[in-house]
Amino acid sequence: MRSMKYFLQTLEETARFGRALGRQLKPGDVIALIGDLGAGKTTLTQAIAQGMGITDDVTSPTFTLVQEYGGRVPLFHFDVYRIEMMNLDEIGFEEYFERGGVVLIEWADRVLPVLPPERLNLILSISEEEMQSDEDQNPRSIEVIAFGRRYVEIVTECAPIWSGIE
Ligand code: ADP
Numbered sequence: 001m002r003s004m005k006y007f008l009q010t011l012e013e014t015a016r017f018g019r020a021l022g023r024q025l026k027p028g029d030v031i032a033l034i035g036d037l038g039a040g041k042t043t044l045t046q047a048i049a050q051g052m053g054i055t056d057d058v059t060s061p062t063f064t065l066v067q068e069y070g071g072r073v074p075l076f077h078f079d080v081y082r083i084e085m086m087n088l089d090e091i092g093f094e095e096y097f098e099r100g101g102v103v104l105i106e107w108a109d110r111v112l113p114v115l116p117p118e119r120l121n122l123i124l125s126i127s128e129e130e131m132q133s134d135e136d137q138n139p140r141s142i143e144v145i146a147f148g149r150r151y152v153e154i155v156t157e158c159a160p161i162w163s164g165i166e
């Protein structure tokens with residue numbers, strides 16, 4: 001396991017952070033996004049998709065549960081905010097991990113028991129003070145936790161770019 005923490009001061013920094021990660025991703029990789037409403041999960045996902053070479057607009061799949069995007073590597077973008085654990089079976093959730101794409105899950109903390117143990121956790125936070133500000137851009141912090149060798153490799157590749165964001 002390897003964990004790191006960064007500060008994303010602006011939208012542009014969030015975008016650079018996500019693009020760097022997206023460039024490293026390969027079929028089968030699993031990204032678990034955790035953080036409150038408005039923390040920046042979908043914004044970060046858009047940047048990850050860009051880094052993966054996806055040119056479509058990425059929007060929040062809150063009402064569709066999963067959205068598929070084609071690119072260099074397909075992206076399966078989940079938002080499980082409203083999911084009941086039982087429904088996950090119905091949509092064949094676990095099969096997505098075998099479908100040759102990157103699986104990214106917003107609100108992953110709600111489905112932890114069914115996530116592969118090897119994955120990248122990204123935990124986005126926004127302080128109350130920041131939330132109350134009128135500014136359009138405010139800093140987020142992101143905690144990165146790599147579980148398993150593949151994910152340690154990914155964060156090691158990204159680290160030089162990520163550490164330039166501060
Ligand atoms: P979530 O998917 O976690 O609910 P969204 O990405 O939909 O969050 O919304 C995050 C909002 O915060 C967006 O309106 C985005 O423009 C704004 N924002 C401001 N500063 C940042 C930042 N540094 N990183 C990410 N989002 C930011």
Ligand code: MG
Pocket residue numbers: 041042060079106
């Ligand atoms: Mg979202």
